[in-house]
């Protein structure tokens with residue numbers, strides 16, 4: 001009998017001890033929970049600009065430079081179109097150097113065709129991708145004559161249909177030649193839109209649409225030039241000149257130096 005009683009006690013004790021084991025397990029640190037810590041590293045999203053701040057920024061740009069000008073030399077909408085097509089992956093100064101002599105003898109699609117692709121190539125051979133670009137200049141001149149009465153068309157879709165012309169080209173031409181409120185996003189505008197937090201975006205189109213959304217209409221005619229000039233001379237890719245920046249108090253870039 002005594003054996004039986006001992007055995008029963010042992011069993012009871014074994015059953016009761018089970019929850020204790022569970023409790024020990026529960027107290028063990030969970031690796032998964034520990035992995036959540038990096039969430040704290042997430043950089044805080046910069047505060048979006050208020051409408052007043054955007055107005056203030058562009059008002060300062062306007063006061064500093066009421067009539068900003070693009071730096072691509074041209075004589076008419078056609079030469080502007082050609083200059084913009086040539087400026088892809090090239091500097092405005094480099095394009096101007098080549099086009100001064102070219103436009104002096106060919107400032108219409110007809111004259112460009114008369115000059116011919118080989119000679120156009122000679123004029124622009126200091127510009128990157130000049131072979132391709134010479135071909136495009138001739139092809140777009142032919143298309144202008146054949147389909148648009150030798151005139152630069154006034155819609156984005158039509159300009160984009162020309163050889164060598166994309167959305168940025170269309171936006172520059174529509175803005176500079178026809179006074180449309182377009183926003184051409186080049187490398188400078190892309191950088192400024194992102195750094196300042198005015199219009200963050202992963203693609204030029206995102207930045208373009210973001211800027212169009214926040215910039216008041218009264219500034220849109222010149223906004224493209226103000227932002228390009230700001231990026232080219234102040235908000236430089238390497239070593240931005242934050243100390244002399246007109247909008248350094250408004251800029252959201254965490255790495256700004258003021």
Ligand code: SF4
Pocket residue numbers: 195196234235236240241242245246247248249251252253256257
């Ligand atoms: S403060 Fe610096 S980073 Fe910001 S817009 Fe001005 S130059 Fe660019």
